[in-house]
Amino acid sequence: IDLSPDYPDLLNLKGRIHLKRKQCGEAVESFIRAIEINTYYGEPHLNLLRAYLLNTIIKQDYELSRGLEEKLRKNLDRLRQLNPFIRPEKLDAVRRLCEEKSYEDALAILDELEAGGARNPVDDIMLELYLSLLQGAQEFEDGEIESYLARIREILDRNPTFADAWNSLGILYTAKCKIFMDKSMEAFQKALEINDEYAKAKKPMRLTENDRHCIFILLKALLD
Numbered sequence: 331i332d333l334s335p336d337y338p339d340l341l342n343l344k345g346r347i348h349l350k351r352k353q354c355g356e357a358v359e360s361f362i363r364a365i366e367i368n369t370y371y372g373e374p375h376l377n378l379l380r381a382y383l384l385n386t387i388i389k390q391d392y393e394l395s396r397g398l399e400e401k402l403r404k405n406l407d408r409l410r411q412l413n414p415f416i417r418p419e420k421l422d423a424v425r426r427l428c429e430e431k432s433y434e435d436a437l438a439i440l441d442e443l444e445a446g447g448a449r450n451p452v453d454d455i456m457l458e459l460y461l462s463l464l465q466g467a468q469e470f471e472d473g474e475i476e477s478y479l480a481r482i483r484e485i486l487d488r489n490p491t492f493a494d495a496w497n498s499l500g501i502l503y504t505a506k507c508k509i510f511m512d513k514s515m516e517a518f519q520k521a522l523e524i525n526d527e528y529a530k531a532k533k534p535m536r537l538t539e540n541d542r543h544c545i546f547i548l549l550k551a552l553l554d
Contacts, residue, residue: 338364342374349377354385358394370493372412375405376444379424383437402428414489415451416443452498455481459505460553475505501552508549511542 345360361378364371382401385394403425410421420439427436455478462470479502485495518535521528 338368338371338374341367342371342377345374345377345381349381349384352384352388352390354381354388354390354394357381358385370412370497372409372494373444375409375412376440379405379409380437380440380444383428383433383440386433387437399428412494414492452482452485452492452494456498456501456553459501463550463553470505470509472509475502475509478502479506501549504545504549504552508542508545511538511545514538515542 341360341364345357345364348354348357348360358378358381361374361381364374365378379402382394382398382405385391386398389395406421406425409416410418420443424436424439427433427439459478479499482495482499482502486492486499489495515535515538518531518538521531522535
């Protein structure tokens with residue numbers, strides 16, 4: 331699979347495909363690269379744990395099993411930090427099973443989490459916003475963005491150190507800024523509809539149109 335090195339989500343997907351094919355070395359390489367690009371991306375840490383455990387179970391690559399205990403500890407700790415939506419007792423159980431060398435049971439718990447138990451609700455919100463852009467939406471409804479903002483604020487109230495939610499909040503405020511620029515543009519246009527010779531409104535309308543376009547490009551870049 332030829333994927334751009336600039337997209338950690340695609341590298342994570344590539345690693346998952348390798349993992350499904352039991353190509354542990356290739357999977358580990360993809361997950362590590364995704365983490366290098368985005369150190370706050372939690373899912374590759376979960377999948378990296380799965381790859382290390384699977385490799386240990388099927389005894390595919392001896393080098394990957396070197397320092398296994400430290401690799402497992404490090405990624406479990408990082409996963410706990412980055413994804414507060416994973417129940418702590420699940421990670422505690424994985425840690426205990428790894429210490430007991432019950433790797434198959436530990437992998438079963440991680441597979442369950444990967445299948446949906448560790449889903450990050452912030453991702454759903456950003457996906458909805460991104461799909462709106464992909465569908466060609468040049469304008470957003472104020473109520474829609476306010477709804478997203480309320481959901482993110484609720485998540486941050488419960489998890490104030492959740493970096494992914496803070497990042498998403500910034501993106502949503504950019505979308506909110508786009509809404510205000512749209513409203514500003516409408517006001518200048520209304521002034522010119524009333525008086526098409528109203529020169530005082532022509533310059534700010536042109537400037538606002540440029541800024542409005544730039545904010546749209548910025549928002550798309552933030553979501554890509």
